[in-house]
Amino acid sequence: MDGEEIILGIETSCDETSAALVQGGRRILANVISSQVDLHAVYGGVVPELASRRHVELIVPVVERAFQDAGLTFADVDAVAVTCGPGLVGALLVGLSYAKAVALARGVPLVGVHHTAAHIYANLLAYPELEPPFLSLVVSGGHTSLIYVRAHGAYDLLGQTVDDAAGEALDKIARALGLGYPGGPAIEKLAREGNPEALPLPRAVVRDHPLDFSFSGLKTAVLNYLNQLAQRGEEPNRADIAASLQAAVVDALVERTLAAAELTGARRIALAGGVAANGRLREVLTGRAAEQGVRVFLPPPVLCTDNAAMVACAGYWYLRHGLMAPLSLNAFANLPLGAERGWGKAGEKKTARAGK
Numbered sequence: 306m307d308g309e310e311i312i313l314g315i316e317t318s319c320d321e322t323s324a325a326l327v328q329g330g331r332r333i334l335a336n337v338i339s340s341q342v343d344l345h346a347v348y349g350g351v352v353p354e355l356a357s358r359r360h361v362e363l364i365v366p367v368v369e370r371a372f373q374d375a376g377l378t379f380a381d382v383d384a385v386a387v388t389c390g391p392g393l394v395g396a397l398l399v400g401l402s403y404a405k406a407v408a409l410a411r412g413v414p415l416v417g418v419h420h421t422a423a424h425i426y427a428n429l430l431a432y433p434e435l436e437p438p439f440l441s442l443v444v445s446g447g448h449t450s451l452i453y454v455r456a457h458g459a460y461d462l463l464g465q466t467v468d469d470a471a472g473e474a475l476d477k478i479a480r481a482l483g484l485g486y487p488g489g490p491a492i493e494k495l496a497r498e499g500n501p502e503a504l505p506l507p508r509a510v511v512r513d514h515p516l517d518f519s520f521s522g523l524k525t526a527v528l529n530y531l532n533q534l535a536q537r538g539e540e541p542n543r544a545d546i547a548a549s550l551q552a553a554v555v556d557a558l559v560e561r562t563l564a565a566a567e568l569t570g571a572r573r574i575a576l577a578g579g580v581a582a583n584g585r586l587r588e589v590l591t592g593r594a595a596e597q598g599v600r601v602f603l604p605p606p607v608l609c610t611d612n613a614a615m616v617a618c619a620g621y622w623y624l625r626h627g628l629m630a631p632l633s634l635n636a637f638a639n640l641p642l643g644a645e646r647g648w649g650k651a652g653e654k655k656t657a658r659a660g661k
């Protein structure tokens with residue numbers, strides 16, 4: 306390994322078909338993201354069967370486009386990294402099967418990447434100077450987790466949501482407000498015109514688990530409020546609701562993250578996941594952390610939402626640390642973070658390129 310390996314990254318865990326080529330773990334040569342938002346918008350959420358079928362149609366043209374953008378061919382690829390869980394199994398299987406075919410045909414290593422790990426690694430793409438150990442807050446449509454990244458591929462889960470993910474709560478309330486899917490960006494836009502203190506919303510704490518999150522009470526509170534207004538025949542002030550909701554979610558996230566930084570002594574926090582694109586979260590977390598002398602890393606929004614460049618970046622570091630996967634790798638709806646460590650040796654034997 307000379308440190309300049311080119312990794313083909315593949316991401317199909319939910320409703321984005323994405324392929325990327327990343328060199329040396331930090332140089333993005335191509336990052337093609339084909340969103341299925343329009344396909345699912347009419348249903349107010351992702352329909353798994355439709356997502357899988359769309360991935361099957363898109364995976365080949367999306368990868369071809371990535372090679373065109375980068376001016377490369379399959380012969381230039383040193384390893385294939387693919388999201389293998391958690392996510393929609395039917396959707397994951399499309400990317401995984403494709404990645405295996407490339408690894409087999411080219412005789413290059415296959416690297417299986419946990420979706421949350423990939424989100425964390427978006428930070429290493431944006432900030433090449435960032436190296437473990439650091440603390441990460443991963444907030445997406447499926448996850449809300451506080452993770453201490455001890456070393457490459459080694460994670461300590463400090464806290465997580467006990468019910469809805471932050472993005473899921475935003476998406477569900479946005480749907481109730483008639484804002485469409487995905488809800489997060491719509492809530493953020495509308496919140497700019499609203500008063501964040503208009504609606505007193507609960508800031509739930511999880512008993513005996515101060516670093517865990519709970520967002521279902523928040524969701525219920527907003528839905529109840531909307532029902533009460535409807536019964537009285539009153540129109541909701543949607544901007545005030547959006548602003549109050551966003552403030553409550555951001556408060557919960559920032560408070561736990563700073564508590565985790567204090568507990569672990571971490572001086573660096575890497576923000577990750579789709580909700581990390583939220584301007585208020587970025588601003589409040591950065592400001593509050595600075596007061597404690599902690600630096601916050603913020604990937605650009607395009608690297609916060611699902612994309613394959615972050616998968617390729619994680620794949621690069623996993624490859625360097627011998628965390629390859631066997632060609633028998635499966636897709637997982639649920640997968641513990643760090644499971645990649647267990648695949649290491651088997652993967653090395655079965656997928657390492659002959660003579661390398």
Ligand code: KG4
Pocket residue numbers: 319444445446447448471472473475476487488489490493578579580581582583584609610611
């Ligand atoms: O990471 P991601 O693209 O997919 C998952 O792995 O879930 O995250 C999608 C989530 C959705 O819930 C979406 O509403 C939320 O991220 N999101 C945002 C923003 N952009 C995307 N939430 C708040 N503010 C945003 N600007």
Ligand code: ZN
Pocket residue numbers: 420424445446578579610611
């Ligand atoms: Zn994601």
